[in-house]
Amino acid sequence: MSERLPFLFRIMATIATGGKELQGTKMAPVATAYAVLMNAHSDKLSAWHRMTTIVAIKGHLEDSALTRFNRLGVTMSTTTKLRLLDEASSIMDKGIVSRLQKSPLVKITGDNLDMYIKTGQQSLEKSNRDLHLFASNVLFNRIASPDKYSLVPTRTPLTDLNAEMFLLSGNYRSTLVNSYSVILGRILCELKAFSWMANALPDHIHHPYQHEMSLKSDIFQLPIMMKNEAKHEDCVDILDTYEAVLSDYYHKAFGSEDVLHKFGVTVGGDQLTRVRLEEAKNLRALATTPNKRFEDLHPFVIELWHTKQDFLEKCFKALYSASSVRQPGTLYYFKSNLQRTDINGKVKGGFKAHHEFLYLVGTAMVTEQFLQYFGMENVESEPTKNMPIMKKKSFR
DNA sequence: ACGATGGTTGCTGGTGACTT
DNA sequence: AAGTCACCAGCAACCATCGT
Structure with missing residues (x-):
């Protein structure tokens, strides 16, 4: 605007600022006024108006x-x-297609999405309703590429299996110890005397796929389906939709479905969803065409979405007991002293509260251990014993 | 200069789901 | 039964571009 219409720009800037230089938050009103005027001049100049409309849509502004x-x-x-919403869905389709052309390895994950709708006034005709929906996403793989892709899975013969293969050994063990030391170091460097250590700690614990994991992942939403994954027929419908959508995308991207048949598509879900979808595939095992047999959809894998919650649940099962309020140092003792009334041992009902509480108590205990080991009075004081040989100065 | 064409925008009446 | 709300299809108004 300052280049194309310097005169108008100066006038508007002067009105906005009272003669001072235009900067900071004063920019937006000028840009807005200009955008509204230009849109009145020609409805083709509507980028700004599209933006405000999308914000309104996102916030569910009423039509009136x-x-x-x-x-x-x-x-x-x-x-x-409505036209913008249609446009958005076709842009998403194009996005999937163009991303497919770069890498044909995709994965679909799905999970059930249940809603409970309460009526304002319950009656025989109108009762509370349970809605069972199914939501899915398309994900693109960040690590595997077609040239790294092996069509033959590597299998260890059952006879060669032995129990020791499941135990940590050698460098796996040292990797674990190394990871622990980083995590403990993060707690230690919170202490004033060890704050210098923060520079030495890595931001992320090292692993072989660090570069790939730092890339942005591409995730596209598929339409939410009115299907109940607890019913077999609905699961079959879900897989049918997947096949139809996938063959459409691969057709648009490659002109045929050969690539889809070659690589297949992994389908992921939590433990229950995975089993149900696989059962639905088995139901169609005798169908007449490969598409109806869902041959492109394989393997069905478990997504460990609930691992952290399961771990937390195990922790609370092992460490939390409502009868231990008088024993200092127990979780229940701290819960009572810190007045965490939302901690009741039911992790699923309040994941965040339980997670935060266990983290707090755990960190505090580790800190206490450090204070004892280094012979420190409190978190502000200097260590008196067991000081590492490496001194501050030599580190800088 | 004029009309045809294509694209965008907003309006209108009708419809169905839902609430009061 | 009446009102509210969102959506849909169809249409007119408008503008830019192109060919005659």
Whole structure:
């Protein structure tokens, strides 16, 4: 604007600032006024209005309010709102297709999405309703690429298996110890006397796929389906939809479905979903066409979405007991002393509260251990014994 | 200069789901 | 039964571009 219409720009900037230089938050009103005027001049110049309309859509603004804003010239109309939504879905389709052309290895994950709708007034005709939906996402692999892709899975013969293969040994063990030391170091460097240690600790614990994991992952949402994964027929419908959607995308991206048949698509879900979808595939084992037999959808894998919660649950099962309120040092003792009333041992009901509480107590205990080991009075004091040989100065 | 064409925008009446 | 709300299809208004 300052280049194309310097005169108008100066006038508007002067009005906005009272003669001072235009900067900071004063930029937005000028840009807004200009965008509204330019849109009135030609409806093709609507980037700004599209933005405000999308914000309105995102916030579920009512159509009546949107229409009033439209009359004021700050948003687009409700008709355009629907067109924008259509546009968004076709852009997502194009996004999937163009991403497919770069790497044909994708994975679909799905999970059930249950809603409980309470009516304002319960009656025989209208009762509370349970909605069972199914949500899915398409994910693109960040590590594997077609040239690294092996079509033959590596299998260890059952006769060669022995128990020791499941135990940590050699460098696995040292990797684990190394990871522990980083985690403990993060707690230690919170102490004033050891704050220098923060520079020496890595931001992330080292692992072989660090580069790939630092890349942005591409995730696209598929439409939410009105399907109940507890029913076999609905699971079959879900897989049918997957096949239809996938063959459509691969057709658009490669002109045929050969690539899809060659690589297949991994389908992931939590333990229950995985079993149900696999059962649905088995139901179609005798169907007439490969598409109906869901041959492109394999393997079905477990997504460990609940691992952290399961671990937390085990921790609370082992460490939390409501009868131990008088024993200092127990979880229940701290819960009572810190008045954490939302901690009741039911991890699923309040994951965040339980997680935060265990983390707090754990960190405090580790800190206490450090204070004892280094012979420190409190977190502010200097260590008196067991000081590492490496001194501050030599480290800098 | 004029009309045809294509694209975008907003309006209108009708419809169905839902609430009061 | 009446009202509210969102959506849909169809249409007119408008503008830019192109060919005659």
